[in-house]
Amino acid sequence: MSADLDQQAANWVIRLNEGNLSEREHQQLERWKAADPRHAAAFERMQGFVGRLQALRPQQAPVQAALEAVRVRRRNPAGRVLLGLLLALPVALALRAYPPSYLLADQRTAPAQWQRIDLQDGSQLTLSGNSAVDLTFDGQQRQVRLLRGEILVQVAHDATRPFTVVTDDGQVRALGTRFTVKRESPGTLLGMLESKVAATGASQQNAVHVSAGEQARITPDAVTLLGKIDPRTTDDAWQRHQLVVQDWPLPQVLDELARQYGGHVQFDREQLADLRVSAVLPLDNPRRAMQLIADGLPVRIRAFSPLWLQIERVEK
Structure with missing residues (x-):
């Protein structure tokens, strides 16, 4: 699928999502989709991806904000040229963490x-x-x-x-x-x-x-x-959404917590490699789990945004 076709499809999806297309514009959309099977396929594909991205609750706010930013600019003729690119950016970033195989899973x-x-x-x-x-x-x-x-x-x-x-x-x-x-x-x-x-x-x-x-x-x-x-310990941890670790390297623990965080967790593996963790941590509250680690080890958490954390070593 060409970049130009992606841009056209993104433009129509955004305009349709605004909910204020006139009857004439609806007819134009239908004519555009009917003009070439690739048009209809591109439209459905783009609409499906945007819908799935918005359904991912932890990422819903940033995606919606990006869509709103696009809508504000769409009355500017020059901004219309960028509509597809502006939509493609959050889509591309989200697909790095949520590839099509995940979005389309049963x-x-x-x-x-x-x-x-x-x-x-x-x-x-x-x-x-x-x-x-x-x-x-x-x-x-x-x-x-x-x-x-x-x-x-x-x-x-x-x-x-x-x-x-x-x-x-x-x-x-x-x-x-x-x-x-x-x-x-x-x-x-x-x-x-x-x-x-x-x-x-x-x-x-x-x-x-x-x-x-x-x-x-x-x-x-x-x-x-x-x-x-231990089957019972493993089963109990599953039922309680817990990570039970005994003398794990800190980077290995952070890998597990980062998968549940839903944002970017940055740390230097070599800097933290000699720190060991023995704990029971809440996987369904990874931010709290990281704070429990910081309370017991010489590390601190720096939050650059709600979706970007840095774990770094400090002297205590």
Whole structure:
């Protein structure tokens, strides 16, 4: 799709969202859409993206403010030329954090928002904050594709249809079980709470069985057992939206909190690498969690805006 076509589509979407198009302008819009199938496709695509961005509550205010700024300028002939670019800027920035795969997912959560879904087969799926999944349930299979974030799965028994969780790294086939799956870089982290699963890397043929109390990392080439976990502690932390850490490096903790913050968290990994954290932190209130860390470690939080924090080391 050309930049010029994007600009035209953005212009029409903004004017339509203002809600004051005349009848003649509505007719002009319909004629423009009918003139070329690419026009209608560009309009629908731009309208869909703007709608999805506005639906993301933590980012809704900045996007709406950007739209308002565009509306103020649209009566200026020179400003009309910039309408598409002005709209494209917040869209481009938001898509860095929220790519199309997230925006178009069957189910998704905003940062610090948890959601439990009752699936049609009786299974339960819980999404942690900033997570997204696609669902495929038919007569042959029950598949959850984890696009980002982390999920807790409670699988209902169905002897005729396998239940699988799939990521780019591989897949987990449930054998009547309860488990967590988390997208990481690198790999996918699997935590077994009950029963067992068969885990397979995307490039592998042979499955590895992972049982209750075990943790494994799945990469395309291997499934590696990482050691033991406490299923009850892990389950309780999920129910309470908590991050339980024992002697973690501070940058690793901040990575987890930043994913739930919904803005930009800036810090120097090398500067903070030797600081260790043992704590129970509220993932559904990442700003408070960061303050708890700052209260106990030689670091301070600087807020440049509601969506931009800096964590830096200080001498105490």
